[in-house]
Amino acid sequence: MARPVALLRRWWPIPALLILSLVIQKTLFESRYDASGHAAGHLGSSTAIFLAFPIVLILFWALDADRLRPFILGGAVVWLAGLVGVLVGNVRVVTAIGTTDWTLEEADRLGSARPGFDSGHDLAQTSSFIAVVGALLLIASVWRARAVSGRVAILCAALSVLFPPWIFPGAGVVVLTIAVVRNRQRAVDKVLRDANDEVSHVSEDAVRPVG
Secondary structure: OHHHHHHHHHHOHHHHHHHHHHHHHHHHHHHHOOOOOHHHHHHHHOOHHHHHHHHHHHHHHHOOHHHOOHHHHHHHHHHHHHHHHHHHHHHHHHHHHOOOOOOHHHHHHHHHHOOOHHHHHHHHHHHHHHHHHHHHHHHHHHHHOOOOOHHHHHHHHHHHHHOOOOOOOOOHHHHHHHHHHHHHHHHHHHHHHHHHHHHHHHHHHHHOOOO
16 A cells, blocks of 8 residues: 555656646637537647647656756747647637538538638648657657667657647657656666665664674
């Protein structure tokens, strides 16, 4: 029982940030729209930013202070800015469609007549490309700071490029953050083991007979 409690005390910011972000997404954002059909797809595609913000905060928290360098911050800003653009573009499409339940074919045929439909698509597409570039910069920056191995960085970069950008642009950052958190856990465990070994050695010396 003691170990789960200790783990919760050590890692509580992770579930707290993720749950808070999910609550904000569901109650303050998605509840404002009555979207169906093609519009519902765009509404779903706009929500990546709500996962990205806690992921970046968790990444920063898990990194050592001396590794949180300007180029890491820059990569994160570019990634988040791209995802904000994705949100704005998709919301523009959702607003243009309104409550109309269009299929993809109907949207392609009728959507251009609605203000904001084409510009929203263009903005979302361009922003998703920016987000992928930002993710690659962030991954390279974290690798350069030696927070992850080259193999992990390559995997995260490949995932960011290959994962469908209309679902989650730069998805490799999620795997990157998991890897950094795992490395932090290993480092903490090593410090605790070393401390316990030192205490054990001191105790043995204290009880060892003299002479």
